[in-house]
Amino acid sequence: MTSSPAQNPHTADARTGTLDAEAIRQAVTESFDGTIRHLKDLVAIPGIAWPSFDQEPLNRSADAVAELVRSSGFENVQILRCDKEDGTPGGPAVVARRPAAAGKPTVLLYAHHDVQPTGDLALWETEPFTAVERNGRLYGRGAADDKAGILAHIAAYTAVSRVLGEELGLGVTFFFEGEEEAGSPTFRSFLEAHRDLLRADVIIVADSSNWKVGVPALTTSLRGLVDGTIEVQVLDHAVHSGMFGGPVLDAPTLLARLIATLHDAEGNVAIEGLVSRDDAAVDLTEAEYRADASVLDGVRLAGTGSIASRLWTKPALSIIGFDAPAVDVASNTLLPRARAKFSLRLAPGQDPVAAMEAVNRHVEANAPFGARVIFTPGESGNSFQTDTSSKAATMAMWALGEAWGVPAVEMGIGGSIPFIADLTDLYPDAQILVTGVEDPDSRAHSANESLHLGDFRNAVVAEAFLLARLNAEGLG
Template identity: 80%
Template sequence: MTPTPAASPSDANTPGPGHPAPAIDADGLRLSVAGSFDTTLDRLKELVAIPGIAWPSFDPAPLEASAQAVAELLRAAGLEDVQVLRSNKEDGTPGGPAVVARRQAAEGKPTILLYAHHDVQPPGDPALWETEPFAAVEREGRLYGRGAADDKAGIMAHVAAYAAAIEVLGTEFGLGVTFFFEGEEEAGSPTFRSFLETHRELLRADVIVVADSSNWKVGIPALTTSLRGLVDGTIEVQVLEHAVHSGMFGGPVLDAPTLLSRLIATLHDADGNVAIKGLVSNDNVGVELTEAEYRADSSVLDGVRLAGTGSIAARLWTKPALSIIGFDAPAVDVASNTLLPRARAKFSLRLAPGQDPAAAMEAVQRHVQANAPFGAKVVFTPGESGKSFLADTSSKAATFAMWALGEAWGVPAVEMGIGGSIPFIADLLDVYPDVQILVTGVEDPDSRAHSANESLHIGDFKNAVVAEALLLARLNAEGVA
């Protein structure tokens, strides 16, 4: 691993565009965060206990309770302008409850918007959990529970950092601060764009911090500077008008699952690279991940060869990655000796930064239609799409964030990519084209967000609070213009 370092923490008292202002009381902010950290952790545990899931198949009452609990946290932090708001979905049903709170900026001071989400993923199979999903448990320096990392820790990092800045800076703190805690992110943010349009002025800011990402590893902080985009959809193969007996008719025609499997096999080359023409791909990454680290973090079984070529970090962040995430076929236990007339699969394609999602969707469609096996009928149905993100690392906000992360952890921060997608960032940039966006987070490679035994490294969580408090103080002192 060869990370690209930020400004060294030893340069903390040197003024200039890459360094903190001498007036920032970094020690005071650390002491303030430490003094209230037990309470911060207790509040996080209380949030984890609320199973707020925005999926339509789940009871909406806990999600409402989650929003109210977050609103009370903000009021307890001294904010008076706190609202629970929502927009309607396309079908007219209400979206998830978002919590918005504001502190007006003093004259001449910028405004920062702090984003996180209070809804969580469903717990999944309870047999896979070593603790109760919605009962936060501390064990070996980590806090376990659904939402402990993704993303209720993001909420508490914002709230605790703000409280520390207010306590230390007092009347000198003139920064405008808007808290925006979404209530449907894990359900795909179906009303996010309409919410932004409706509350455009309420949410307007100079800097946006999205606390929904990860750090490089435990003990090494990172600013996420690139995110892959996403397109998905379904591919259906049709070969017969109806199912027929495999003994009576098998041989001259191949069944639909077999032909669909052959079509799926054309999506990658022999090395495992995505074989669809017209997709953006590059090797330009500033840090490296070793094969041993990747295998350990992803739980790859011994003997399984890694797919693709080029650096592992590039394969994760700056190259396309295609997966089959669903397959319609009879289950083995109920299968009969029948030639199946049709089969369908759902694909998910992660896009390299700079890739146009519409062009990528067209490329997939051209590929599957051109590679229809044995003349089978192929029906391609486009699904969702989301743009990639590439940060302006030369911005003042990014420079300040890299310093704050390095100062809080005591080691240089790195700029890293994430293989996943946060499509709503494109909406933020569309509505606020001049905003400076920072993608931060509290997770690490072993947080297991969305999986059983999700957890948060408590020491890194504390550092994340300190880093954000330092960032607030730096923006308050120097602005972003």
Template identity: 75%
Template sequence: MTSTHAETPQNQSGTPGAVDAAALKAAVDASFDVTLARLKDLVAVPGIAWSSFDPAELDRSAEAVAGLVRESGFSDVQILRCNKEDGSAGGPAVVASRPAAPGKATILLYAHHDVQPPGDRALWESEPFVAEERDGRLYGRGAADDKAGIMAHLAAFSAVSEVLGDRFGLGVTLFFEGEEEAGSPTFRTFLETHRELLRADVIVVADSSNWKVGVPALTTSLRGLVDGTFEVRVLGHAVHSGMFGGAVLDAPTVLARLIATLHDDAGNVAVPGLLAKDEAAVDLDEAQFRADASVLDGVRLAGTGTIASRLWTKPALSIIGIDAPAVDVASNTLLPAARAKFSLRLAPGQDPDAAMAAVEKHLSDNVPFGARLTFTPGERGNAFATDTASPAARIALWALGEAWGVPAVEMGIGGSIPFIADLTEAYPEVQILVTGVEDPDSRAHSANESLHIEDLRRAVLAEALMLAQLDASGLA
């Protein structure tokens, strides 16, 4: 494994920034038991932003977070929300700020307090909303994704405030969203409504992962996303499979043949016009990847090129749903129509509109037997790439390396965080850094979600170092 290590950052005058790393570490360590206890308290609040869950718990989550923000030293704390397109209320966001001293930059620290539903309780080894320590990890829904991000921000801010006191002039804005796991339906409206309140020079999004336990990472790229549905129709209505089968193919079979054209024999996406790059700076161990992804013995991996590039810098197209009768209720009929939903992850640099058009053209060109095709576009979101030469990115890489004691890895993530594209559009000059406390075994969104406790301590220290160095650097 190769990695990138940043040298000790310098301020704009060219001299090393004055950061008392030992004092910051002592402050982080002294309060870490409290940090962990507060995280456990947050895990106990089942704040889920889905309409099928009790919204009162989401409000209780926001209130709990707002209370912790006030305890951290912020006096200007608000719980804000915007309405969705249908007029219903969006999730409650906690926003707090302290102004920058003259000549100092402002940093916005983002995380989200809402969580995924727990899913099947039988799959959990402990109660989802009761934080439990086992073997150096903290288990519970939201322990990693993303209540640990909130606690990393608050604990880091508190440590820097304690060490620097009145000398701490960096402006700090907290933005703890309350509907990220529901797709951030009001995020763009929220940005437009509170554009000046959230304006910053640097944004840190603490909602990603590290390379592995004991090795930090800065997420430098995220794939974009488009999705949609396509339907094939071959008959005006269902007919008897014995009376008419043989001369007409049923719609599910036609749909299957069309789906098969989306990949080549090696498993690469076969849609012309999609951007693909094989340029990941690091690679993943195949055996470890297979274990992390639970790939069954004998199943070959799809695609060509490095595993990292297949996950980070190349497109990935999945069929995530098919409408057809369930096997248990199937009758001997030729089905007239069948529908599928696709999800396409996009390489950084790919235009989502062009990708959507490419998928529609490919399906139209390849639909078999003259079946009628109906294509319905869905969501779309831009990819993201960090300028790792920016001053803030160099400071972040240095801070991560200092906190963990090993060089930080510049890594991509195969998933998408669509709201980051909204941030870059709203604030085109801002430097966005994507960090996190998760690791490959955190199992975010799954049963037995967890975080590595010592990596949380290191994440707090890394952010404290970063805040202190940004304060000393004169970046504005």
């Protein structure tokens, strides 16, 4: 997690001997209006993979993406699915493959076309599924996460193909998933079913962020994740709070006391046995974090160590759900049980199984007033850390710096992309790069999601540079 200066472009040209950076920039620029037009068309399709939503728009989204892939020059474009454990079909993935010429590597370009639900429409300043350009940004659900990732891949490949023509021997596979926002429930089985089809030497996952507007980044670490529920039971049934209140505390109060033990007085996660490091070499200022996270004035930041370490290399625990009666319908009763859902982000290097066991031990040891505590494990996902010494990572850092004209940064991300663990497991020899088109104000998953168009253009140029260098140099 150190910043790294972009290399001299003339030095890179001398190494590759074939990289015509200006021609590639020109190809991206000439087609950029069309790229944005295609992105707007995709934003208009509300493809949500959650089973509670109509799946017809998701299928329409896959069809539209497949057509874009065909228009980029791929002939054999497939829409593939795997069934979930309950037998229902998974989301539609778009897959297309161009075989590599002899001696050339193959690159897998991943993004996802499904999107998050809109949430409260009253919070949106524009219609979520109508892409609107304003002040250099494109607003709309999926404009950044992750339909822009799809268009970045397609536009970069198209530009390189146009410039290099028959000299392009690089193998390229498009893999555009259709259920990532629903937790990728069939991702592992999909990889196993199509293992050879998706096999690659380099995997580029375009589903992350840049350091800030105007400064590119390669995501070199992702936190892992475990979640689950904690239930506190104290009575067999609800009783009158006036008749029985005093000698016994209600379940929501006891659950609140238990939740309070999860952090120490400084706000650090207080669960023993979790990996925690304060070694992020590049940092955010408090003012930058407050602005990006919309922290209210007067709210003191939690935890110790650098802000970047608190975001990337230390665990972070949040209560993301709470079962209790709504205030407007609450009656004067002592509630017998209450339940909360926790989400624990794990530092790179943390074993998710060990982390889940640590949470379980903690809640059982801290049961307040002898209340019955029921711990139910939920989902889990591994962390990820890039081998920044790999040739693909070195090329990517160069390409990012060259495209933006400023040094690229190696950064961590506090979020998790659990399916990357499946990629590393099934393709252990592949060099995996996590890139992105977002910035700290993209508001992915939130109202008013948006994409910075200038950075988006740079992201396309950077990936085109990277593909051209991989084509010229390979990985040897």
